[in-house]
Amino acid sequence: MTKLSVNINKIATLRNSRGGNTPDLLEAARNIERFGAQGITVHPRPDERHIRYADVRALKPLLATEFNIEGYPGERFIELVNEVRPAQVTLVPDGPDAITSNAGWDTLKNKDLLTEITQGFQQNGIRVSIFVDADPRMVEGAAQIGADRVELYTEAYATGYRNNREAAIAPFVTAAEAAAACGLGLNAGHDLSLENLEYFAARIPGLLEVSIGHALISEALYLGLENTVRLYRQKLRNTER
Template identity: 70%
Template sequence: MTRLSVNINKIATLRNARGGNTPNVCEAAVNCERFGAEGITVHPRPDERHIRYQDVRDLKPLVTTEFNIEGYPSQDFIDLVLEVKPEQVTLVPDPPEAITSNAGWDTVKNKDLLIGIISQFKAAGIRTSIFVDTNLANVEGAVATGTDRIELYTEPYATEYPEDKEAAIRPFVTAAKRAHELGLEINAGHDLSLENLQYFYQEIPNLAEVSIGHALISDALYFGLENTVQMYKKCLK
């Protein structure tokens, strides 16, 4: 079964635009789980422009499925993860000024950095995933870092899907097969949507989890949160 983890950053973005606590991030997370999500993802950034560090602390005792914290491994981020101890941490190579995640790790160039960080998380019993593209050198390099999983960066797939879905999916199938051969579990995320998720799920072998935020929360404005979570889950059957 491929798990659906809902990224609730956009809920926090809406809250922060007005101040106060509406919409309530914790309530949204609890409801996503109640409606069928198998995980909650957050991506705190240094400027806290959406999810705040305190949100992460507040969410930990409430999330009853799988809590996934993703982000760039600055020392503050590392300290937060070790304090909260989520089920999973996903390392993303996005600098503080990035609008959103826009690339995977060069796992060869950053091997020593990743080994040092991942070893801390593994010692704390936290499963680690690292964001990578479909370059097989980066998939193969991920093994040497000690990570448990990779998360395939799916923006290129989503961009190319409307023009030629078979060409769009091809490098992802190759990367997923190679990762499985190497003993890595496989997650995926970024720009997955109701339009392109089902085909991705059908074609990618051994897909453990997808993390979806922007599209899902946007769809919820039209269809309602409960209905939207169920629509995404149906794409994974």
């Protein structure tokens, strides 16, 4: 079954908007696990505008599920990940000024950089996933780098879902097949929601994990956090083969 990892950046954004510790990020993470999530994702950025580096350190000993840290592999990020040693690190190409991730890696042009970084993390027992567009060439490049998984950047699917979901998902099926052919594990994330997740998970072969934050936390404003996490889990259970 595809695992659900919940990105808690938006909870940190809300906390930071007023200072103090409300909402309590650590309590929220523990509750999200208790509600059924199988992983917690964070994306610490250099300016710490949402997740702080201290949050990452505080979360590690508290979590009972899989911890995934994503981000651009600058020197400070690399040091943090090697210190905390999460189950998985997801490498994304967005720079420090990006509002959110908006493209996958060019794994061919960045092969040397990513190979060195990937090997360093793997030597510390950390699984490495590389964020890529739904392009078989980029998937194959990630395999050449030596990554363990790729995470497909799903914004294009989410944007096209309502107009023509079959056309929207087609390149992702092709990319998933390329990942399987290369022996790569497969994750996905960005703009997946209660509306479009079930169809995506049902059509994508070998999907191991989805990382969902913005939509899930937004939907929780209307549906409640516990109910929303459970609804996402049900969407994924509906696709069990």
